[in-house]
Amino acid sequence: MKAVNAVTTSWPGLRVDRPTFSAVAESELDAVHRYLLFLTGNRAVAEDLTGETFEKAFRVWRRFDPRRGTPRAWLCGIARTTALDHFRSEERRRRREEKYARDVPELEEPAFGPGDLESALARLSAAEREVVALRVLLELDGPTVARVLGISTTACSTRLSRALKRLEEMMRDVRD
């Protein structure tokens, strides 16, 4: 993981040395976007949610405690909540729309692009893509990812292993 090279601030009373928000945002922006892209499977949505995530993080930055985890894990937690809220509101919106316009097909932007790996990724579930993003792309360790996802470490490694196997099988099928 890339170290956050930033000016540190000291909190009176708690004596916690914390990186500055702007330094964290600069270094973790790509990671958060990558995670949201994998989680949502939609580039436009991922961009919106990335902005929203950092706005939320900006508001609650005072509550970030570096002793409890890395800024990346903390931001991923916020990103995940933001994404889940988005899914929830999308679900409500879809339900409303289905009620009044059943036959109107929904236009969806292609998720990852035209490649084989991108197509295979699109066929994974959001939960599988999420664990792949956190473990493989963001290179967070098992216990941290388990904490972000709210599951056990074993469940986390099982989910990752299953996702990668599925992905590999799909890629093998494409090659064959």
Added chain:
Amino acid sequence: MSATNVDFEREFEELVRDLRALPTAAPQQVREHVRALGEPAQPRTLHDLLLLLSWRRSLLVLAPVCVLGLASAAVIHGIIHSGGNSKQTAAAGQLDTQVHRGAVEGSGTTTTPVLGQALPQPLAKPWSAVVPTPVPGRYQGYEASLTVRVKDVDTLHDRTAKATQLARSFGGYVASVDESTNGGGGQSDLVLRIPVARVEDAYFQLAKLGTVTAQHLSIKDLDQVVQSQRRRIVQLKVLIARIGETLKSSPLPADVRLRLALQRDAARQELARVTGSNKATLRQASLSRISLTLTSQQAAAVKKGGMSRIERAARDAGSFLAGAGAVALFVLIVVSPLIVLVLAWMLGTRAYRRREERRLLSAA
């Protein structure tokens, strides 16, 4: 990098490399939007501070702090309650003075609290110096008890005999004596009746028999009781005389005569009863009752044994902790159903949230 990281990176080497090569960088407009946020101001609120404290960390700090606080409170309680003898003695002196004043003013009954159990040590101030004296011309019931420590069993016998002689020399008598010895210790319980007029001197002499360790005094003003009894006696005598005069002088019908005779008999009975009560009250007012307890040095030492200041402090601290434990147990028993409900609610909420997340992710 952890072992599991190495495992999946080796197992899916090519796939991992391809995944990491995907173009997933944030677009420029998002970057600019985030940069525009700038640096947040950092006014730290109490809410922020509380949120920073995890419950595990708080418990790790709070539990020892509570235990330490409780232990400190117990130790302080023990120390404070184990070293208050001189204060209690002073309080005893004050109370005695109050008793004296109350008796002098003739305001009914005044009683000191029993101090014997609270004062195992010799009294700093001899009681004889502050003993209340009966007020001349008033009828007062005077009761007192005195615990005197003597050196040994032989001295105990000697002092018991001397107390008896003293009672007689002051014109009183010994109502009862109960002397017992056990092993190296012994105790004599005497009830002395001393004329009230000489009670002060008697008390002074009795206090000299050894070391006074406890005292108790009760003075009851009987003046009003005696006066009301006397008034009633006079009334009854007048009534009896009038009835007798009526029966003798005038010719009356048989039934009226019978009724008057019955009234006279009832008045006579009541007169006898009130006269008896009056005599008893006068006897009570003329003779004080002094309960004297003589105890040998060893008996007192046995009572005192194992009760040094440190031990008393430890005992008090222990009882304080036991009390606190009992309260904590009570609170736990009362609150436990609530705790179970809260836990169930928390677990239920957590399970629901997980299920909801799974559903949303599978639908996404």
